[in-house]
Amino acid sequence: MGSFFKQIYRYTHKRPYRHNENLWPYMRISRAPSGEIISLNFRGQAIPIVSLASLAGAFSGPVMLAATGPSVKDIRFKTPPSLPSMGLNGAWSLNKSVDFKFYVIVDMGFLDQRPEMVAEIVSDPKLTLFTTAHGIARIVDRVSLARIKCSLALIEDAAFKIFQPKIPATELGHCYANVRCASFADNRPDIGFTTDIRHGVFDAGTVAYWALQIAAFLGFSELYIIGLDMNNFNKPRFYESESNKLPSFLAESFEDLIVPAFTHASNQLKKKNIRVVNLSLQSAIPSQIFEKADYHQVFY
Numbered sequence: 001m002g003s004f005f006k007q008i009y010r011y012t013h014k015r016p017y018r019h020n021e022n023l024w025p026y027m028r029i030s031r032a033p034s035g036e037i038i039s040l041n042f043r044g045q046a047i048p049i050v051s052l053a054s055l056a057g058a059f060s061g062p063v064m065l066a067a068t069g070p071s072v073k074d075i076r077f078k079t080p081p082s083l084p085s086m087g088l089n090g091a092w093s094l095n096k097s098v099d100f101k102f103y104v105i106v107d108m109g110f111l112d113q114r115p116e117m118v119a120e121i122v123s124d125p126k127l128t129l130f131t132t133a134h135g136i137a138r139i140v141d142r143v144s145l146a147r148i149k150c151s152l153a154l155i156e157d158a159a160f161k162i163f164q165p166k167i168p169a170t171e172l173g174h175c176y177a178n179v180r181c182a183s184f185a186d187n188r189p190d191i192g193f194t195t196d197i198r199h200g201v202f203d204a205g206t207v208a209y210w211a212l213q214i215a216a217f218l219g220f221s222e223l224y225i226i227g228l229d230m231n232n233f234n235k236p237r238f239y240e241s242e243s244n245k246l247p248s249f250l251a252e253s254f255e256d257l258i259v260p261a262f263t264h265a266s267n268q269l270k271k272k273n274i275r276v277v278n279l280s281l282q283s284a285i286p287s288q289i290f291e292k293a294d295y296h297q298v299f300y
Contacts, residue, residue, distance in 0.1 A: 036198035050153045052198045062222035066091035069229030071280045072238035088207045093239035103129045111138045125149040158200030185264035193268045204261030205253040223276045231284040
């Protein structure tokens, strides 16, 4: 039946709408005047989602962003850090050592390949999970709505909004030129950064880039990042082994996309007086972009 509806969709919609084909006709949405999705119905079920407007600037002070580079293995967590944390993908393995209040999963491959971990994440009632409409659809289908105890915050890729046409990367700067919270790197209309995620989040090939935009939107003024190694891409992430590691595609986009994007993010965050500290001393992200520090010196 899914294949049948997909074929109908392809015959009745132009190619720029192709990213919606797995959601139609199962999903219904409504949007606020400011653009963000405020109601979601999937397979006849009303899915409770958090109002993004209620989260704007609702927090302050420091937050830890937990990425998943191998360097996390070198951290000695004697006690949970005394600040809220935002986990990315498989960082949930640290949940006994880190106080996760927020989570970000936008990688559909992770949702597909780590169903047991995803089920644990969404069962935490203290957690707010930021994910896309495609992510919510996968979670509801595979975990069930009844088992979702966390709060769901629906975010969108600025180039792939639901039931709207895809925006080519080279046209992003033009399409968002009048959105005051969005900025673009010099001579790179494909590299954007926003401080208001209600208009969409800009991708740069890594969930950490989404997390920076979300943390800024939430109001945090100090961002401490663990596991932002961006090197040794052939090695397992800290929670993986050689036998179960998922592929990484970061190496292919590191020089041309990731470094320029983080450079742009750094400039925009500094303008907002938001400090970013990379706690991965051997990270391939230069200290000129984000200052570096030793986790054990910062938190002990």
